[in-house]
Amino acid sequence: MSAAPAAAPRWKAILFRHETLLLLVLVAEWFYFDAVGARFATLDNTFEIVRHHVEIGLLALVMTPVILTGGIDLSVGSLLGLCAILFGKFWRDAGLSPLEAGACTIVVGALAGGLNAALITELRLPPLIVTLGTYSLFRGLAEAITHGSDTFTGFPSSFLALGQGHWLGLPAQTPVFVVVALGVWLLVHRTTFGRGFRAIGFAPEGARYAGIPVERRLALAYVLTGMVAAVAAIIYTARLGQARADAGTGYELYAITAVVLGGTSIFGGVGSVHGTLLGLAAIAVLDDGLVHARLPREAAGVLTGVLLLLALTGSVAPKLWAARSKRRPAPPAATPPSPPLPTP
Amino acid sequence: MKRILPLFLLAGLVLAGCSKSAETSGGGSAKKLTIALLPKSKGNAYFVSVRDGAQRAAQDLGVDLIFDGPTDTDPAKQNELVDNWTTLGVDVIAAACENKEGISTALRNAQSKGIKVITYDADAQTDARTFFVNQATPDGIGHALMDEAARLCAKSGQYAIITSTLTAANQNEWKKYIAERAADYPDMKLVAVRPCDDQKDKAQSEATALLSTYPDLKLIMAICSPGVPGAAEAVKQAGKAGKVKVMGLGLPNENKLYVHNGVTDSIILWNTEDLGYLTVQAAVALAKGTLKPGDTTFTAGKLGTFEIKGDNILLGKPFIFNKGNIDQFNF
Numbered sequence: 317m318s319a320a321p322a323a324a325p326r327w328k329a330i331l332f333r334h335e336t337l338l339l340l341v342l343v344a345e346w347f348y349f350d351a352v353g354a355r356f357a358t359l360d361n362t363f364e365i366v367r368h369h370v371e372i373g374l375l376a377l378v379m380t381p382v383i384l385t386g387g388i389d390l391s392v393g394s395l396l397g398l399c400a401i402l403f404g405k406f407w408r409d410a411g412l413s414p415l416e417a418g419a420c421t422i423v424v425g426a427l428a429g430g431l432n433a434a435l436i437t438e439l440r441l442p443p444l445i446v447t448l449g450t451y452s453l454f455r456g457l458a459e460a461i462t463h464g465s466d467t468f469t470g471f472p473s474s475f476l477a478l479g480q481g482h483w484l485g486l487p488a489q490t491p492v493f494v495v496v497a498l499g500v501w502l503l504v505h506r507t508t509f510g511r512g513f514r515a516i517g518f519a520p521e522g523a524r525y526a527g528i529p530v531e532r533r534l535a536l537a538y539v540l541t542g543m544v545a546a547v548a549a550i551i552y553t554a555r556l557g558q559a560r561a562d563a564g565t566g567y568e569l570y571a572i573t574a575v576v577l578g579g580t581s582i583f584g585g586v587g588s589v590h591g592t593l594l595g596l597a598a599i600a601v602l603d604d605g606l607v608h609a610r611l612p613r614e615a616a617g618v619l620t621g622v623l624l625l626l627a628l629t630g631s632v633a634p635k636l637w638a639a640r641s642k643r644r645p646a647p648p649a650a651t652p653p654s655p656p657l658p659t660p
Numbered sequence: 661m662k663r664i665l666p667l668f669l670l671a672g673l674v675l676a677g678c679s680k681s682a683e684t685s686g687g688g689s690a691k692k693l694t695i696a697l698l699p700k701s702k703g704n705a706y707f708v709s710v711r712d713g714a715q716r717a718a719q720d721l722g723v724d725l726i727f728d729g730p731t732d733t734d735p736a737k738q739n740e741l742v743d744n745w746t747t748l749g750v751d752v753i754a755a756a757c758e759n760k761e762g763i764s765t766a767l768r769n770a771q772s773k774g775i776k777v778i779t780y781d782a783d784a785q786t787d788a789r790t791f792f793v794n795q796a797t798p799d800g801i802g803h804a805l806m807d808e809a810a811r812l813c814a815k816s817g818q819y820a821i822i823t824s825t826l827t828a829a830n831q832n833e834w835k836k837y838i839a840e841r842a843a844d845y846p847d848m849k850l851v852a853v854r855p856c857d858d859q860k861d862k863a864q865s866e867a868t869a870l871l872s873t874y875p876d877l878k879l880i881m882a883i884c885s886p887g888v889p890g891a892a893e894a895v896k897q898a899g900k901a902g903k904v905k906v907m908g909l910g911l912p913n914e915n916k917l918y919v920h921n922g923v924t925d926s927i928i929l930w931n932t933e934d935l936g937y938l939t940v941q942a943a944v945a946l947a948k949g950t951l952k953p954g955d956t957t958f959t960a961g962k963l964g965t966f967e968i969k970g971d972n973i974l975l976g977k978p979f980i981f982n983k984g985n986i987d988q989f990n991f
Binding site: 607 | 728735743748
């Protein structure tokens with residue numbers, strides 16, 4: 317969402333938007349892998365890409381408001397693991413139906429998100445530190461409950477269909493993803509909550525003086541993250557047909573990468589949900605395309621890193637060049653790109 | 661546009677670099693069979709040596725081999741690779757399964773798309789694959805352990821066994837076949853069976869206790885992998901290297917030092933390169949239709965003929981690592 321100078325023509329403003337550039341990268345990736353890889357751009361494979369990235373996508377979607385407020389949630393991957401095995405416990409050991417177990421799991425997710433929120437808003441601890449703590453706590457609990465070895469499996473096929481089946485030809489988990497994506501998009505872009513998130517990320521004290529209930533908005537973002545992490549855990553369990561304590565290891569970093577690649581400033585205040593979706597798609601296509609191009613999996617890490625750094629460079633470079641060409645001293649590097657002021 | 665041009669050029673260069681390497685690795689695959697080999701984890705030295713054997717088989721048979729696997733601990737990664745290979749349309753998937761139930765779903769899906777599936781090293785659910793290349797049967801391991809122990813003791817003397825726990829199913833299975841074979845060596849006398857809880861230091865203290873309790877002990881056999889170096893350390897510290905022999909099931913790398921110091925005599929495991937070679941041979945034969953369910957033998961190129969029991973292709977006799985050959989293996 318780089319704000320173009322008012323004098324620039326409109327097409328230029330659209331072209332230099334971060335999202336536009338990302339879309340071009342995505343299209344380039346798509347055609348490249350289609351040319352190099354076998355059976356890449358088929359409908360079947362497109363659905364596989366979607367199926368494999370719904371969980372990370374859900375986490376990235378709800379991570380967006382969190383990062384917009386200038387926060388971060390490192391605990392989502394661990395919470396996914398904890399929720400997955402608790403779902404298994406509710407179903408196998410407590411004898412609940414998958415639907416009831418799922419509802420209980422989402423409540424647990426909300427409570428876990430609430431724990432993050434309470435520590436961040438009540439004790440005023442930095443989100444990075446709080447969620448680093450819960451990152452270890454949630455994974456540790458998952459391992460303790462299962463003693464690191466218990467695996468939940470043998471779920472009924474009606475439940476497994478949620479992760480493995482089809483719905484109107486689409487992977488069965490697609491509707492869940494679409495609903496969450498729409499919900500988060502509306503929340504961030506079409507409600508006062510969304511403006512609140514940006515205002516908090518831009519200047520927390522300013523937001524407080526402007527009458528925004530900062531604590532409640534922050535709590536909303538983290539509780540939402542916890543709940544959606546639980547949903548992701550249920551879908552993950554259905555997709556693999558098993559729940560183990562190591563489910564979702566490293567997903568938090570994938571999710572954060574998608575958000576930042578999508579143009580959301582890690583300092584908060586600037587960003588968009590559609591940017592996150594594009595960032596997610598760019599990573600997902602890369603991840604899948606490499607297998608079809610028969611390139612080793614390790615390359616995904618390298619190329620994701622290159623892509624992220626290119627995107628970041630691309631988003632600040634025009635500004636730096638513009639500043640230089642006007643023969644003014646370049647702005648200090650630490651200044652985040654200035655967002656348009658939130659309008660009430 | 662000028663401002664963005666360099667970025668696109670850079671991106672183009674990166675992509676061009678990739679396309680070159682892709683051409684060299686995937687080129688000329690028009691009608692060749694493609695075998696996808698899935699390890700439990702890609703960097704593990706055990707699977708690296710499986711890959712070496714698999715590559716030799718792929719060369720001998722003129723097929724394309726894809727060797728790829730998880731580099732981190734996310735259990736979903738094996739499934740995703742299998743799904744990707746399914747849409748890619750490889751001919752055979754050969755998998756070492758980290759999560760039996762989890763991966764079986766993906767393997768069954770691959771089968772439903774006409775891809776042949778076999779497993780090796782660790783099996784999936786039986787309806788998710790046609791054959792399992794079984795690297796070691798309990799009787800094969802038990803008999804090999806006892807034969808080697810008798811050979812080292814010249815068929816007579818006291819010996820003791822160190823197991824992981826007294827209740828572990830696989831350990832008891834192996835002990836059963838050790839006892840079965842021990843009947844052939846009447847002068848070999850089992851004096852004690854001790855658990856080490858799969859810990860090297862516990863194995864060491866148990867072995868130390870054994871050495872003082874049974875002064876005439878001639879051999880310690882450890883049948884869990886931490887047990888062998890543990891027992892070797894105890895024998896070494898007691899200054900009884902050579903007098904009390906140490907042998908057992910384990911990985912070559914963990915025991916190299918003791919084997920070279922003359923403390924440990926033999927390590928028994930399977931030959932991992934042969935496992936990779938046999939797996940690819942079986943995969944190709946299955947794709948070509950020369951290997952079918954119901955067959956009782958299978959001839960795998962240079963390695964000769966293997967027995968098939970039910971739907972298990974047996975790698976056969978375990979391999980004995982000793983001073984003479986242990987340096988050829990790195991896992």
